[in-house]
Amino acid sequence: MSIGRTGESRAAAEGTDPHRWWGLVVIALAQLMVVLDATIVNIALPSAQRALHMSDGNRQWVITAYTLAFGGLLLLGGRIADLVGRKRTFVIGLAGFALASALGGAATGSGMLFGARALQGVFAALLAPSALSLLTTMFTDPRERGKAFGLYSALAGSGSAIGLIVGGVLTEYLTWRWCLYVNVPIAALAVFGAFTLLHDRPGHRDVRLDVPGVLLGCGGLVAIVYGFGEAQPRGWADPLVLALLAAGVLLLVAFVWWQARAPSPLLPPRILRSRDRAGCLLTMMFAVIGMFGLFLFMTYYLQVILGYSPVRTGLAFLPMTAAIVTGSTQISARLLPHVPPRWLLVPGMLLAASGLLLLTRLTVHSSYAGEILPSLVLLGLGMGLTFMPVFATATAGVAPRDAGVTSATVNTAQQVGGSIGTALLNTIATTSAATYIATRPHRPGTVPAGVVHGYAVAIAWAAAIMLVSALTAGLLVTAPAPKHGTPAGTPVRESVG
Template sequence: MSSTEQGRHLARPDAATADGARTPRPRTPGDGAHVAAPAAPGKAQWVVLAVLSLAQLMVVLDATIVNIALPTAQQALGFSDENRQWVVTSYALAFGSLLLLGGRLSDLVGRKPMFLVGLVGFGLASALGGAAQGFGLLIVARALQGAFGAMLAPAALSLLTTTFTDPAARTKAFGIFGGVSGAGGGIGLLLGGVLTEHLSWRWCLYINVVLAVVAVIAGALLLKHEKSPDRPVLDWAGTVLAILGLVGAVYGLAGAESNGWAAPSTWGFLTAGVVLLAVFCWWQSRAEHPLLPLRVVLDRDRGGALIGIAVVGAGMFGIFLFLTYYMTSTLGYSPVQTGLGFLPMIAAISVAAGVVGSVLMPRFGPKPLTPTGLLLAALGMVWLTGIDVDSAYASAILPGLLVTGLGLGFVFASAMATATLGIQASDAGVGSAMANTSQQIGGSIGTALLSAFAGSAASNWLSENVTGAPTAADAAHAAVASYHTAFWWSAGFFAVGAVVTVLLLRRGAPSIDPDAAPVIAH
């Protein structure tokens, strides 16, 4: 069997029975399956899960924790409204564009070293940002956070895979891990509000130093240093194409809100990014040692799960971004009140993810769970389109948050596990990075699209309803109209994702040969 044929053989999903359920495909030692080291005994496994979840929480919450702190930071450092977006975008740009490289490096160097290097670098970059006395240094620190986060996230998820080899324990662990990933954004909003209001906006960055110290000590003591026996060669051409393509796409999308879609800087970077990513895909089909082996993304289940993760990333910004604006600007909530307002959704995500990961996923598989979660999220967003300038939290916001939270918990627990199911051990890091990249790029696209649609809706409302200079009341109604538009589009994203995942995902609970490593990534 040639190396190409062997790669296809390994990528082939488990055989399907007549009723659509899958049965494990036997694997032999020469099949490319990597036999993992024995899992950490008993309670030690769950301590490792706590360490990895802490690291994942640090990466996820940092994407939102600074949102509530931005007005205070802007006042302290004196940067303009036009530059404000780069505090968020610089992190997303570095994180999203370097994830594939970070994932492959974890396969090359080893997961534990990359995990610890990522933690230390993330903590130091956070300290630098917290101490920044100017806008430029803050942006550099945020970009460094994203770069080290791109090393940390794939390594953490790969370590989770190799730690939990028992199928039942693994699904439960992924449910918990998925819940942390889903709730991290909301926790970031809550924590950002508390720290900003009672300490300083700088503590939204300093808090990462505390978390990193705890995670580094625990990780150094508990994690095992293991290298894949089939260490891949780094694909430098693919690495450059992937980084430049993702940077171009994310940069172009980030500039769309301030510069407009017709601006050369917007469509120029977008076009260049898309072309480079297309060349990257072509090169991956020809490279001897591709950065992203196409077998990682072409499996139906894995592809459906990655789409589900990307859709959640895009739609979630309709919740975190615009609902934060609504509660603070329209309803006049304080930062702490706004953060507390998201607590019910965080609780719903955690409960749903735990039930799905430990009970439903092993029994039913991802097909009924991921689409159901996306539909629930869509219904929650539709409910939120009923908000007004003086709506009550309990009747207008809370039900939508609870339903959306349940849906997100379903998706995170089922899609996170499925997105990396059956990946070869040598591809574990890059497979994990692909799941993170899907969520990050989905979020970047969602931010750009929803911001543009919301801005147009506000302008249209004012032009249709106001003849003179708009009053404060007019501005509030226009803002609510823009939120309605963002929520409707978010609901549409979720609904389309539900349809796509129904068509792609196979029926039945996924199975893994117990003699082979559960080579998953995350």
């Protein structure tokens, strides 16, 4: 009996997918497209605003429409994946995302672009949880699972920075419309790969959609994200902002109350009863608040203050992208099987916080190599150490029928954190800059100095939030090393049903 035949027999006995690594490529491609799209339009926004004659007050909807739909519908997308099947939902999400991207690229007015961005968010809410739950069920061996999640989380963490690079190149050398058109060939390739390489069991027909839960949960998330988005132009004391935030909190409280009583809850309470999973979700949300805020400020700082071109601005983020990939694939993926997750999470958040603290010393004349680059590398390494154990720990030990909704919860924490970070920190930056300028009237160079001062104050708040994330991980995530919780040679099996 040959070794190869023995390996095949063992794989068959364990139910291992022989195409799982190629399947990972397809899933990673789709995930990259979704995460990349959150930032790829940032650098293109000034060009799109001029072309479609958007007002300064309305231009935010190019970003907000996407994050509102994505963050607000992720839980529903996860439950749909459990109901109709992960592969089917994955393919529908890919096709719809490509169609919405083509519609946005061909936009003839601002309303058409806003609608297309919202539609992208809707299909991304189907696509993202399906991708993560497919990955969760494809890789059951703890050692392979660590490697797979390392690659996946590297793309999830670096996709935003890659979006800035690609957006700069497409905007400068083609047109802003290609920041949307580029998704069409990527999605087409991923659909072909999904039909060829991905396999999934049929959906759980006994799963029912929790309609009141959908309305309460999604309504609460949309209200909070929309409230934070409106806080930038209106101010935190605006009655509409306060009403939206209050309504969002009340809806989420009602959602929690209903989930404990619903016969088929949208978010089963047993998922959040895990201390480790709850700690990972909070860690993810706090971490992304600081990270998204940095993208916003550094993009404007490099282009407006230092005069960088779109391409040069995108390339300036490349070292951080490399650091995220290194932290995820070469450090976290190698260490997680041997150490408890918080031994990676806490140092990761401390590294990220130190990188942000260095950026609080920014001035109008700061140099990239001497002051900005070291900070970006520290932040990237810290986020790389964090993303992989968060994804792996939050989705470990979940029943197959809950894989989709658990994955959606992880992605929701990421999207909500990004939305909060963009709105909250931008409001802090704007307020601080206005105060600085008002107290120094008629002085040369006051305006750019005030803008940079606002960035520095907001980045200091981002660093504080990173420290809260480190504290959260240290106190709540108490899981042992995976190889101690599950023997290295023992796969985590799905129940048949």
